[in-house]
Amino acid sequence: MERLQKVIAAAGIASRRKAETYIVEGRVEVNGEVVKELGFKVKKGDVILVDGKAIEKENKVYYVMNKPKRSMCTAQDEFHRQTVVSLIEGKERLFTVGRLDYDTSGVLLLTNDGEFANMIIHPRYHIAKTYNLTINGILDNAQIKQIQKGIVLDDGVKTLPAKIKMTEKDLKKNQMSFDLTIYEGRNRQIKRMMEALGFEVRRLHRTQLGFLRVDDLSQGQYRRLKPFEIKKLRILAEEGKLINVD
Known part of the structure; x- marks a missing residue:
């Protein structure tokens, strides 16, 4: 069982906060009934509609990029500066795993998997x-x-x-x-x-x-993470491995 807003966000419809707004506004149905309760939980097989359209589970994607200088780690920028998300082709709603400053370049992860992102950036894991x-x-x-x-x-x-x-x-x-x-x-x-x-x-x-480098990528270039790389990153996070700093 998962909270309704989390499932909507995971499907790439909107952010979790925006999904909560949709629920309160009565724009979400579960199994034919309008749900306005933010704590409502759904189970596998439940039919969820947002504005009358059934949501579909979004495929999880994982990218590593050599972030270019003078780019923002956001999906949009109010000053119309280049964003890293705009550099990636695809229909998924991506976000960065952590952030690098506007004038900082280098290794940056992007995904639509919120759970994965939280594992990587959680302060308890100390990934180098x-x-x-x-x-x-x-x-x-x-x-x-x-x-x-x-x-x-x-x-x-x-x-x-x-x-x-x-x-x-x-x-x-x-x-x-x-x-x-x-x-x-x-x-x-x-x-x-x-x-x-x-x-x-x-x-x-x-x-x-961690173990990821972008020596083979020019600034602005990116590639999909390989399955073993995703698994290795998860292991680093789940086990909370701390490289010896003594």
Whole structure:
């Protein structure tokens, strides 16, 4: 048994919140009866109509994209900026699994499977995310140790220990690039970590999510996840595997 609004959302008709509005407005029927109760539950085999049309179960799809810079992780944008969803051909109602900032590129998952998405982004599972970034300065040893042990952000929350690997240091330009692996997904976390240390992020690219990379994809290109990749991601989430950060 599942809540009616969840089933409607899973069919790709509308978001769960919008589905609740449809129910309250009397636009939904179950087995020939109008249902206006938000807590109403349906079972397999029940006939559900929205505005007189029977809903069909939507096929679940899973994509990995090399998100391009200057694109939004939304289906639509009020300022008419490019969205990652618009880059994918298909009729499914897609959404991103987590978000990357407008000017951040790299590994991004898109799907219409809400349960899968929640498993991947849930904070308890600590799936590793690796970024390569360039900052306007040079980290000293004390700051590197801070990153490795965890940094207190502007909201008072301390990040989990992270891994750092230098990739380039330019003393003349007073900038450096490095790989940074984190195990959580707080809002603008990488940029806020650097801001806490007094640096500005000039470039940010997510190179890896769990085991997934997009080295073979140009920015804006995408591909369907393979069945074994979907299974492996589910295992990472279900078991809550935490890569050793000591």
